[in-house]
Amino acid sequence: MILGWRNFVHFFTSPGSSTSLLLNPFSHSQVYAIEASDIAVQASEVVKANNLSDKVIVIHERVEKVSIQEKVDVIISEWMGYMLLYESMLSSVIFARDNWLKQGGLILPSHATLYMAPITHSERYSDSIDFWRDVYGIDMSVMLPLAKQCAFEEPSIETISAENVLTWPFVVKFVDCYTVTARELESITTKYNLTSMLRAPLHGFAFWFDAEFNGPSTFPSNNNLLSGSSTSDLYSNVYNNQRRQKAKSDQVLMLSTAPEDEPTHWQQTILYLYEPIEVIQDQTIEGSITLSQSRENPRFLNIHLEYSSGGRSFIKESIMR
Template sequence: MHHQDLISGKVVLDVGCGTGVLSIFCAFAGATRVYAVDASDIAIQAMEIVRENELSDKVVVLHGRIEDVVIEEKVDVIVSEWMGYMLLYESMLGSVIFARDKWLKPGGLILPSHALLYMAPITNSQRYHDSVYFWRDVYVSSMMPLAKQCAFMEPSVETISGENVLTWPTVVSQVDCYTIQAQELETITATFKFTSMLQAPLHGFAFWFDVEFNRPVRQKSKKLANQSLDGNTQNASPSSKKKKTDVSIVLSTAPEDAPTHWQQTLLYLFEPIELKKDQNIEGSVTISQSQQHARFLNICLKYFTGDQWYVKESVMR
């Protein structure tokens, strides 16, 4: 509804429509026609939901992959809830890019339009106690190495709070849905340098994301738009970035914001590292699509805490 002036009287494409709720919202906003596309059988339910809302004359549900369906016209707007855990896990962003390049009119609207993936070091003693250290209490401490492997080998999707975060976050990746190309999603690498704000054990690293709902950038304002998404966002709080772009609508999955079903993605270390206040943590993270399964993510984390380098490799499957 915030962008109703760009939706009313327009043709909309909903990529991965699910139950069709976003398509229905677009129809309520005045869209003349909405193509709701989903490859799964939920599309059959979406057809029924559209009929229940008496919108069959406006919303056309297409059961099939976005790469395979036939749409006989260009669209003015693309909407999609494409985000996965850690933004890119099982993400449908590639399908949105395909739809954009094939059907979106020049200057068309994409919602959401931008995304930022963040990471930060965290402490979480309770999680370690619940998953590993409780074995001490039942006199079978020899189980602890296996418990660590089982609990911390793969990334964990769970909810933490702002109190678990040791530093300001850094930006790992910036996504502009108007311009990003599919090959850019294959491998993402970012360097980081954090400074701990308190003395605490480092238990791992957390990832979360924001998505923004912006209008298409006009030619004369591209320079300003690029400035707002440059490297200066490194090591800035999510709330400060929201203030800089307060004309946008922002959906945040940050630990300090209201919980969402995306929660946060945690990469736990097998052995905690005791950090001192103002101690630096630096390194790099590489996130790449699995060659075996395009929607899985390979994550390689290299970090240095002042005495030695560590490497944490994991697969989000």
């Protein structure tokens, strides 16, 4: 995490990257680069090698244990995890914001939105499951229950395309880094009601996120999104508005991990169903999703998914460890 003050001061997490160095040659900033892992040792050597020790101070410690005596102008942190919140460092950003950020200061990224959508992925399902129906002429279909459990018990990190997505995306959680609290991240629950755009087997649900780099702004809460309407048209309007904002690069800078955009190392997080559901065009897919921090480790994510379609209802529970 980078913290900054004096003429322009930064607070930066994960100085193992070169960001803390890139900030300095163009300003008279003071930079505090805070990193809990041992990469902080190498980061310190890089700072020395570039004669920036007077401007970039690398602190090898957890953010929550650091003592900073002045307020800072900017907080920069790459806190996003898979599915946005898995192994997330957002709680450290919140701690730094509440303790050190000046009024009117900047947080980057400033906002993030977690989306989900039902998907179809016959090739992936077949590769994992149908193989056992005929293994070089041997019927091993008795292995199917175990194969499904092994393949789909936990979320999968992989890249899909826009063609795999069955409905308009749904906003699971909007995060305003200027106002979000640690408590509201402990458990997130929201209901969804979506409409399939084509006839295909429903194999699971995909999750991805956008991260925006901007100043403080307002965005409707999930409750406001749901009030008055829960149709796919509402979610498509929200999603399309954000797509249009992204296209206007002079107004907003956005990192997208969506299936229709260039792949990133975050890819998409897929929660596969044990049994596919055949859906037709305009068929409703509804239910609820709960994401909660694990008591075992707050950076782990418990997932409770309820889904119904075509008169059938199911529950899928999983843990991202």
